[in-house]
Amino acid sequence: MNSLDKQHLIKRESLSKNQYFQSMVQEAHRLKLLSDAELEDIQIRSVRLLARQTERYTSGDSSSVRVEIAQSIFQSTLYTIGIYLKSLPDIDMSLSEIKQTPLYELHNKGRKLIEKKINIAKHMLYLVQNGRIKTDNIAYNDTVQKALSDFFSSYDPDFAAHDTPCSIDYPLNIDKMELAGIEYIYDYLQKLYWENKFCKKFSSHDISCVLRGYDEKYPDLLVNIYRLVFTNALGCTLLSKNTGELKIDSTDRRYIQEKFEKLSQDQFYKVLESASIKLCKQLEFSNDFFKEYIYQTIKEICDSLKKALKNKQLQLVFINSKEKDIKPIVHFMDGDKMDDELFRKLTNEIRECRFATDKILIIQRDIHSISDLVDVLEAECLFGNEFLELFESLEDNELAMLFSLLPINKVDSNYEESEKKWHVKLDNYLREIEVTRKSNIVKMAEKIEMI
Amino acid sequence: MLKTLNINNKLAVSEVLKCNEYTARFGLALTQGEAKELVETRTKALSRTGRIEFCGGIIEKIIKEFCDSHFLYQGNYAETLNDLVEIFYYFKNESLDSLSDDELITLMKKYFDLNCQGCIELLQNRELEAIARNIRYGISDYENISDKEDYFEGEEENE
Numbered sequence: 001m002n003s004l005d006k007q008h009l010i011k012r013e014s015l016s017k018n019q020y021f022q023s024m025v026q027e028a029h030r031l032k033l034l035s036d037a038e039l040e041d042i043q044i045r046s047v048r049l050l051a052r053q054t055e056r057y058t059s060g061d062s063s064s065v066r067v068e069i070a071q072s073i074f075q076s077t078l079y080t081i082g083i084y085l086k087s088l089p090d091i092d093m094s095l096s097e098i099k100q101t102p103l104y105e106l107h108n109k110g111r112k113l114i115e116k117k118i119n120i121a122k123h124m125l126y127l128v129q130n131g132r133i134k135t136d137n138i139a140y141n142d143t144v145q146k147a148l149s150d151f152f153s154s155y156d157p158d159f160a161a162h163d164t165p166c167s168i169d170y171p172l173n174i175d176k177m178e179l180a181g182i183e184y185i186y187d188y189l190q191k192l193y194w195e196n197k198f199c200k201k202f203s204s205h206d207i208s209c210v211l212r213g214y215d216e217k218y219p220d221l222l223v224n225i226y227r228l229v230f231t232n233a234l235g236c237t238l239l240s241k242n243t244g245e246l247k248i249d250s251t252d253r254r255y256i257q258e259k260f261e262k263l264s265q266d267q268f269y270k271v272l273e274s275a276s277i278k279l280c281k282q283l284e285f286s287n288d289f290f291k292e293y294i295y296q297t298i299k300e301i302c303d304s305l306k307k308a309l310k311n312k313q314l315q316l317v318f319i320n321s322k323e324k325d326i327k328p329i330v331h332f333m334d335g336d337k338m339d340d341e342l343f344r345k346l347t348n349e350i351r352e353c354r355f356a357t358d359k360i361l362i363i364q365r366d367i368h369s370i371s372d373l374v375d376v377l378e379a380e381c382l383f384g385n386e387f388l389e390l391f392e393s394l395e396d397n398e399l400a401m402l403f404s405l406l407p408i409n410k411v412d413s414n415y416e417e418s419e420k421k422w423h424v425k426l427d428n429y430l431r432e433i434e435v436t437r438k439s440n441i442v443k444m445a446e447k448i449e450m451i
Numbered sequence: 452m453l454k455t456l457n458i459n460n461k462l463a464v465s466e467v468l469k470c471n472e473y474t475a476r477f478g479l480a481l482t483q484g485e486a487k488e489l490v491e492t493r494t495k496a497l498s499r500t501g502r503i504e505f506c507g508g509i510i511e512k513i514i515k516e517f518c519d520s521h522f523l524y525q526g527n528y529a530e531t532l533n534d535l536v537e538i539f540y541y542f543k544n545e546s547l548d549s550l551s552d553d554e555l556i557t558l559m560k561k562y563f564d565l566n567c568q569g570c571i572e573l574l575q576n577r578e579l580e581a582i583a584r585n586i587r588y589g590i591s592d593y594e595n596i597s598d599k600e601d602y603f604e605g606e607e608e609n610e
Contacts, residue, residue, distance in 0.1 A: 051505035055505070055506065058551075062548060062552050063506045063508055063552055064505075064509070064540065065503060066502055066544065067501050068501075070503045
């Protein structure tokens with residue numbers, strides 16, 4: 001049966017998601033749904049509400065606040081009203097609420113909704129933490145274990161409801177960042193919950209193999225795990241292979257290339273869509289939210305796959321699984337670290353030396369651990385060519401030890417200037433030495449594992 | 452929308468003038484022009500210190516707290532009030548808003564009458580600066596400013 005839907009002049013989709021109230025008032029005024037007088041009335045009522053909230057903020061102790069604080073309270077107040085308005089079934093109802101109901105009542109209703117969302121989000125965090133994937137990816141682990149919990153301890157729903165006070169590093173598969181405050185966290189947790197649930201259908205070993213195939217340095221990368229796992233699982237479904245292992249090899253890619261190369265974008269999308277339906281059935285997913293999330297994922301994958309097919313670069317999309325290389329390992333146990341006071345005296349003594357040879361003699365006589373040696377290198381004891389002279393005096397295994405501590409990216413801004421200095425000097429020194437000696441040092445460094 | 456916030460200056464001036472009834476017993480009164488100037492001083496001080504005020508009433512509180520001071524007389528009354536209003540908002544910021552309006556006004560009055568003997572410069576640059584510094588350093592006994600000279604000497608020695 002056909003149903004008649006009421007048409008609204010203001011489209012919900014056209015309104016800002018994190019400044020919902022403000023954008024609705026502006027849009028209503030633009031479309032003459034609100035007169036100038038009504039707009040002015042809303043503005044005055046908003047300022048009155050701000051005054052009330054500011055008084056609550058200062059507990060009546062202070063009649064004035066800094067402008068930044070007032071702005072933050074104001075944004076928070078309007079955000080809270082926006083949360084309530086979003087919960088109403090249509091825009092007309094929202095507008096009549098704005099016109100007729102006192103703003104503090106709308107604010108109170110929004111505040112109650114925020115409280116509900118906080119409680120649900122806390123429960124979702126519990127589910128996410130319990131259902132997390134076992135992975136070495138630092139951003140994922142930090143976000144799931146710490147950053148998300150930090151949000152709940154720092155979030156101020158009364159006076160900074162629009163704020164998201166935590167640093168979430170792990171990127172979601174689809175995260176448009178339109179939301180703010182509790183709405184953002186709620187949305188983030190919901191998506192992460194389903195991403196985890198999907199990934200948990202595969203073994204952590206297989207997931208690690210896909211991530212390693214994507215990049216050996218995957219623990220340090222800001223990469224979405226679900227996207228890579230889902231894409232390979234989808235590839236396996238296209239190939240009618242067992243999705244369980246997520247393995248796609250060059251023969252598989254050649255098959256996909258030949259079979260789908262000539263399809264148009266729409267045809268290819270249909271193929272991916274039916275493959276995803278099959279995949280969902282196979283993995284027993286029937287949740288509507290997650291199905292919609294998968295459709296959005298397919299839209300994005302479809303574009304990159306089409307480009308990869310065109311350029312015959314399917315290996316960039318369907319990743320080769322890669323097992324961990326088992327290398328012979330040299331375990332290194334560092335010597336005892338010097339006492340702070342003693343170390344200070346020693347560095348002063350080194351700094352007072354006029355010649356590099358004397359400095360090196362002291363270092364060789366008194367430094368007995370690699371961590372102390374690194375501290376000396378970073379303590380402004382050596383200058384210019386003195387670094388090279390010190391490196392010259394070190395054995396190959398000592399140089400290998402230092403080399404193993406070098407970061408991959410030597411210009412990384414996270415390092416202090418003093419750290420960067422010896423990194424660069426050692427790198428320059430190794431460039432100057434004989435090639436075979438250098439490769440021996442590098443090989444030795446790769447095997448070293450600190451205990 | 453913040454821009455729409457217009458403090459009704461006329462109303463504020465009449466509120467200030469009402470205080471004349473209270474201060475008359477101390478032989479102090481503001482003229483219409485002086486009250487207007489005082490309200491303008493507050494607006495400028497708020498803007499200079501990057502603050503916003505909703506309910507007002509600070510001028511009245513300062514007047515009622517200071518009017519019994521021995522160091523106020525009709526000749527310096529209006530000028531001192533203007534200075535006190537400016538100092539008030541400046542030290543709200545300097546003390547990181549950790550003092551309530553009443554606490555700050557009470558402190559100002561106490562030091563104005565005792566340590567500063569009615570000298571606004573001393574109140575601002577010596578006493579309140581020291582108190583604000585103590586507050587910023589997280590010293591709970593922030594009013595203990597008697598040993599500030601030792602503190603500065605120690606700081607100079609360290610340098």
